[in-house]
Amino acid sequence: MFNPFKSLSQKISPNFLGVDIGTTSIKLVEVKQGRQLPMVTNYTFLQSSGHLVRSNDVLQTSNMKIFEEEVIDLLKVALKHMKPSANEVLASLPVFSVFTSVFEFPEMSEGELQKSLTYQARQYIPQPISEVALDWMKVGERTDDKGFKYEQVLLISVPQELIKKYQQIFKSAGLSLKALEIESLSLARALVGGDKTPTIIIDIGSRSTNIVFVDKGQLKFNSQSDYAGASLTQALAASLNINPLRADELKKEHGIVNAGPNYELSTIMLPYVDVIISEVKKAEYNYQTQFPGSARVERIILSGGGANLAGITGYFEKEFGIPIVKASPFLRFEYPGMIEPLLGEINPVFSVALGLTLREFS
Numbered sequence: 001m002f003n004p005f006k007s008l009s010q011k012i013s014p015n016f017l018g019v020d021i022g023t024t025s026i027k028l029v030e031v032k033q034g035r036q037l038p039m040v041t042n043y044t045f046l047q048s049s050g051h052l053v054r055s056n057d058v059l060q061t062s063n064m065k066i067f068e069e070e071v072i073d074l075l076k077v078a079l080k081h082m083k084p085s086a087n088e089v090l091a092s093l094p095v096f097s098v099f100t101s102v103f104e105f106p107e108m109s110e111g112e113l114q115k116s117l118t119y120q121a122r123q124y125i126p127q128p129i130s131e132v133a134l135d136w137m138k139v140g141e142r143t144d145d146k147g148f149k150y151e152q153v154l155l156i157s158v159p160q161e162l163i164k165k166y167q168q169i170f171k172s173a174g175l176s177l178k179a180l181e182i183e184s185l186s187l188a189r190a191l192v193g194g195d196k197t198p199t200i201i202i203d204i205g206s207r208s209t210n211i212v213f214v215d216k217g218q219l220k221f222n223s224q225s226d227y228a229g230a231s232l233t234q235a236l237a238a239s240l241n242i243n244p245l246r247a248d249e250l251k252k253e254h255g256i257v258n259a260g261p262n263y264e265l266s267t268i269m270l271p272y273v274d275v276i277i278s279e280v281k282k283a284e285y286n287y288q289t290q291f292p293g294s295a296r297v298e299r300i301i302l303s304g305g306g307a308n309l310a311g312i313t314g315y316f317e318k319e320f321g322i323p324i325v326k327a328s329p330f331l332r333f334e335y336p337g338m339i340e341p342l343l344g345e346i347n348p349v350f351s352v353a354l355g356l357t358l359r360e361f362s
Contacts, residue, residue: 204306255310
């Protein structure tokens, strides 16, 4: 059975492509071993703007549907522009396309744990076990008042049909898919690494916001919201009665700065930013309920295209009362000097793609 979480090849290739297929864009980055750190040798980012005018004009949706032909076409355009030397691909799976859940078990052997997880999977996964690929990882442990130990395990399930679609997409583009990984793991690796600081990563994409809890450098808990960057754009378009493409330009140009002549734009978008914040706080409550002994979150890292929204860092800091930082995954890489002036904008956009490649250089 194809296991999407393990590399299909033990051979160390000199170059890898990290590919992040979002709901409306594709990010590719090519990485090889540098002198001291992995080195970014090439990258590209292509986004479809059709979703701003037609809500169903996307690459994939939150009901686990991916539009292969559209993705293949956009991927071929990206490869033609990029001209990578790498052929081996490490690709991400969005959190909304997989099933993840944390289960708690009494301390037991690996074999017993495997059987217990399979049983739990049958109870909770809305598909026959024969139609999914399963993986799991231990994410915590606790001891109750009587001294009994319990293990907390994150179960990950991916539909086999989706795996086959990803294989076909990259084969059609002339590439070799070596591994699939949920984007939350890639984000944790790229943005937290071995840092033990209790952290929330908020990855704000176009159609989805991924909320990732990391403690002691390990992914612990995951949540997702359908409120994201496009929600702000649509709010502007409807309120100002303008074309969504123009609304998107205004959003990127002015952001949510609560002062000056553009204050009205902020008042239109802020309710939707508040919804994202509310979703994060709800996820934090669920996380603390699932992990009652967990350390208090000490920082938030903003990632994805939404992290580039002017004023968002300060607004989140006021709402959460802890340090808010913008994703900087390029800190873990060597890269050509020409990239330096662009880092402020591309850093949060390439978090997932860069995190994918780090799995081969750790």
